[in-house]
Amino acid sequence: MNAQSGNRGASNQADNSLVGQRQESTQQLEDTRPLRELSPDELAERLAANDRDLQPYGYDLFKGAPSTFAPVNNAPVPADYELGIGDEIFVQFYGKENRSINAVVDREGRLVIDNLGPMQVAGLSYSEVKAMIRSRAKERLIGIDVAVSMGELRSMQIFVVGEAYKPGAYTVSSLTTLSQALFVSGGVSDIASLRDIQLKRDGETVVHFDLYDLLINGDASSDALLRPGDVVFIPTRGDLVSIVGEVLRPALYEIKADETLNDVLAMAGGLLPNAYRDSVRVQRYARGNRAIETVNISERGGDYALRGGDVVTIQSMAEETVDSVMVVGAAVRPGLYEWRNGMRIKDVLRSVDSALLPVTDLNYGLVVHSAPDRRNISISQFDVGLAVNGVAAENLELQPRDQIVLFSRYESAEAEASQLSAWLKTESEIQREQRDKVLRQYRRQYLQNLIDDKSRTAAIFNNDNEEALGELSTELTNLFDTRNVEERRDDYYAKFSRRNLLQPILYKLRNQFTASGELALIFVEGEVRYPGVYPLAANGGISDAVAAAGGLKESAYLARSEITRTDVIRGEAVTDYLQFSLEQALAGQADMPLQGRDRLHVLSIPQWQNIIQVRLEGEVRFPGTYAIRRGETLGDVIKRAGGLTDYAFPRGAVFTRTDLREAERKRLQELSQQLRREIASNSITDSGNTIAYSEMNQLLRDLTNIEAVGRLIIDLNGIMAANTDRADIQLKDGDRLYIPTVQNTVSIIGEVQLASSYQYDANITLEDYIERAGGTRQKADEERVYVVKADGSVMVPERSSWFSARATQIEPGDTIIVPLDTQYVSSIETWSTVTQIMYQVGVALAAISGL
CATH class of the missing domain: 3.10.560.10 (Outer membrane lipoprotein wza domain like)
Incomplete structure (x- = not known):
């Protein structure tokens, strides 16, 4: 029947118009076959394997090509089988004489057997013929008995008409039944009836065969044997x-x-x-x-x-269970539990060891209560460790449909995975986890190749509610200034982190605020472990907010903290600042209740950042990382490091700073955007002097891929000079100083024939160094040649003295740069700036290559 699927499609479309849409399939795409581009039809087939249009029942039974003759030779012959012309009887004599005879019913319906004479058997049943042969043998043959069985069966012709797959006349075995005749003819057509297949004999209908009885109930009582000349009629189907x-x-x-x-x-x-x-x-x-x-x-x-x-x-019943409570998050056995009257948290979480994971936060848990109408929720906060130990104040009573939410005490997946128990795993367990990780990555890659839209791909991988959570993030940003909360990739967070488990709760509470005008959300910032937005628990106070944020950092200032509160008074928002003692609030002596939209700010201990770290490398006597007080200078640290070695080259010292590196990176990005706009503008206004698309892309890629250095030009000789601090600088956390060895070379790069380095010679001029490099190239800008000094500063020689005998312009460690003539390529002035940045950054990176 597969070969006829195209023919049946037209009629099935009419039937499928009656079909309603089935519920969405929960089957996920788990195919891990080699990646290749799929057609839309193949993709639809894979994503909707269980979500197909309905098909008429029973028609897939008939599959395969029809046969014109299907003998049934090995089947047992029923006792009521009616013998006819051509049937063969096998008779075996045993006793005084052993022999066997194959006798065929002749055209006159007779069966002729030696010593028994002819017998008229046509029209008799098989059992009657066997009895007749035994009786005749007993009468005529003394001392001999016989065994009778059927030999070859006769063939006969029947007709299959109506809505058969291939109607016509068929030669079949005499044991063929009505259902077998259907298979012989290849089955039925798309519009055939399976409920009223008729057997007609001598112009009358003798059997009405309901194929559903056979398919559904296994009832073959109406599956009659056919006779020569029978007609199997298949009408069109009913309703x-x-x-x-x-x-x-x-x-x-x-x-x-x-x-x-x-x-x-x-x-x-x-x-x-x-x-x-x-x-x-x-x-x-x-x-x-x-x-x-x-x-x-x-x-x-x-x-x-x-x-x-x-x-x-x-339709299906509601998925939400009744009279149950749910455990979500960092539990050994999360899921649904039966609710009983008077049930409390300890009835679900029996003990810390048996019910909670090793990473469970024992100081913070939530119970999410659903209102009777299930539209709104309220939050209760509890101390997990105390509740499991049966402390009455924390062991909250549960109501039907409550959700107990347990969090990990780690926010990052890496920190959560770094447990001592990880070292107890066997080699086979480690290999299995690695295989699972590879399989997950492969499936991600497979889906990425299926979907071109990267934003939609990210939504599949990161979170099913990514769009909703993105909307929530925007709304919360509008409600609270969350700029101090660090933004991280989704794969940074642990499975049961606060960020992951709180998102659906915050989204629900945010919707309640839209409907009712109330907002049960607070913002905790400052010296807490996990600053961010948290749900406000019923009667929640400052200690609850601190516990929600993971507790205090070591740097938290306990004597004073602050709450920023916004109230609506006579239709206007009024902001107030409430100061309190955090130490007393946490001790329960002066805990202050919070209200929605409150912003709790935990201050830092003054001068807590007094200890910072800097790193000295290269030619110092004791290189390494030094912890210093704020306000200390570079000269002080160099003295602590024992000063410089005899091989130090102070003029070539490279000093880098973290905030300068970040500022430099941002300037490179801004410059890239500016260049892109200028190129686009020139392509519109100056059609005769535009940059090729490939050149533009290459330039922008080079500019974007430049590694920011964050170098600060310093005068190390001045810093090291005795009794002066005019060039000294105060250090910041993360500062690095690299002092190279003595250099006695001069480098030349850019648009010269052979960029290289040369031994320093005080008698050689700038022109001599360029000549040694083979001279300038055709695109060199000879009027803008400049020198990057060993300390990172830039010197542009005066034009009148470019090729004079002033050899003092060049010193050891200097780099001569011959830039590209940007006018030769385009009129965009930014090109000149770009090339200079590239060269200068290249020189700086070369100088600190030992870092």
């Missing part, structure tokens, strides 16, 4: 009804006039356990319109009469 939803076998079913909903549900295999019996939806055609009726089969028992074209939809 169809569609069964969709929560049944075992959704499909299109052919019904008879007296069949009810109960009968059709039995055809569909019965209802699934989650089927909703109180409201079965029936769509039908009535008075020229499409009408809907609702049937309660729990009350009516399914005696509802169906009509052709009806679509019966069995």
Whole structure:
């Protein structure tokens, strides 16, 4: 029948118009075959494997090509089999004489056996013929007994007509039944009836065969044996009804006039356990319109009469369980638990060791209560460790549909994974985890190749509610200034981190604020472990907010903290600042209740950042990382490091600073954007002098890929000079100083024939060094030659003295740069700046290559 799927498509489309949409499939794409580009049809096939249009039931039984002759030689012959011309009888004599005879019924219906004479057997049953042969042998042959069995069966011709796959005359075995005749003819057509296949004999219908009885109940009592000349007639099918939803076998079913909903549900295999019996939806055609009726089969028992074209939809029960509580997050056994009257947290979480993961935060947990209408939620906060130990104040009483949310005490996945227990894993466990990791990465890569839209791909990988959570992030940013909260990639966070588990709760609370005008959210910032937005628990105070944020850092100032509170008074927002003792609040002596939109700021101990670290490398006597006080200078640290070695080259010292590196990186990005705009502008206004697209892209890539150095030009000789601090600088955290060895070379780079380095010679001029490099190239800008000094400063020689004998312009460690003539390429002035930046950064990186 597969070969005829194209022919059947047209008729199936008409039937499928009756079919309602099935519930969405929960099957996920788990195919791990080699990556290749899929066609839209293949992708739809994979993503909707269980979400197909309904097909008429029973037609896939007939598959394969028809055969003109299908003998049944090895099947047992029934006792009522009627012998006819051509049947063969096998007779075996034993006793005084042993021999066997194969006798064939001749054209006159006789069976001739030696010593027994002719016997008229045509029209007799097989059992009657066996009795006749035994009786004749007993009469005529003394001392000899016989055994009778069927030999070769005769062939006969039958007719299969009507809606057969290939109607016509077929030569079949005499043991062929009605169902076998259907297979011989290749099955039925798309519009054939399976409920009333008729066997006609001598002009009369002798059998009505319902194929559903065979397919559904295994009842073959109506599957009659055929006789020569019989006609198997397959009429067109009757009325169809569609069964969709929560049944075992959704499909299109052919019904008879007296069949009810109960009968059709039995055809569909019965209802699934989650089927909703109180409201079965029936769509039908009535008075020229499409009408809907609702049937309660729990009350009516399914005696509802169906009509052709009806679509019966069995809906599912609500997924939310009743009289249950849920444990979510860092628990050994998360999931649903039976709720009982008077149930408390300890009844669910029996002990720390048996119920909680090693990474569970024992100081912070939430109970999310659902309102009776299930539209709003409220939050209760509790101390997990105290609740599990049975402390009454923390061991909260639970209500139906409550959710207990448990968090990890780590925010980052890396910190959560770095446990001592990880070293207890066997080699096979480690290998299995590595295989699982590879498989997850492969599946991600597979999906990335299926979907071109990178933003949608990220939504699939990071979070199913990514769009909603992005909207939430924007809303919370508008409510609270969250600029001090560090932004991180989604894969940074641990599975049960506050960020992951709080997102759906915050989103729900944010929606409640929109509906009711209340906002049960607070913002905690400052010297806490995890600053951010948190739900405000019922009667929540300062100690609750600190526990929600993971507790205090070591640098927290306990004597004073501050709450920024915004109230709406007579239609206007009024902001107030409330100061309090954090130490007393945490001790329970002066805890202050919080309200929605409060902003708790935990201050830092003054001068806490007094200790900072700097690093000295290169030619110092004791290189390494030094902890210093704020306010100390570079000269002080060099003295602590024992000063410089005899091989130090102070004039070539490279001093880098973190904030300068970040500022330099931002300037490079701004310059890249500026260059892009100028190129675009010139391509519109100056069609005769534009840059090729490939050159522009290469330039922008080079500019973007430049590594920011963050170098600060210093006079190390001045810093090291005795009794003066005019050139000394105060140090910051992360500062680095690299002092190279003595250099006695001069380098030349840029638009010269051979960029290289040369031994320093005080008698050689700038022109001599350029000549040694083979002279300038055609695109060199000879009027803008400049020198990057060993200390990083830039010197542009005066034009009048470029090629004079002033050799003092060049010193050891200097780099001569011959830039590209930007006018030769384009009129964009930014090109000159770009090339200078590239050269200068290259010189700086070369100078600190030992870092």
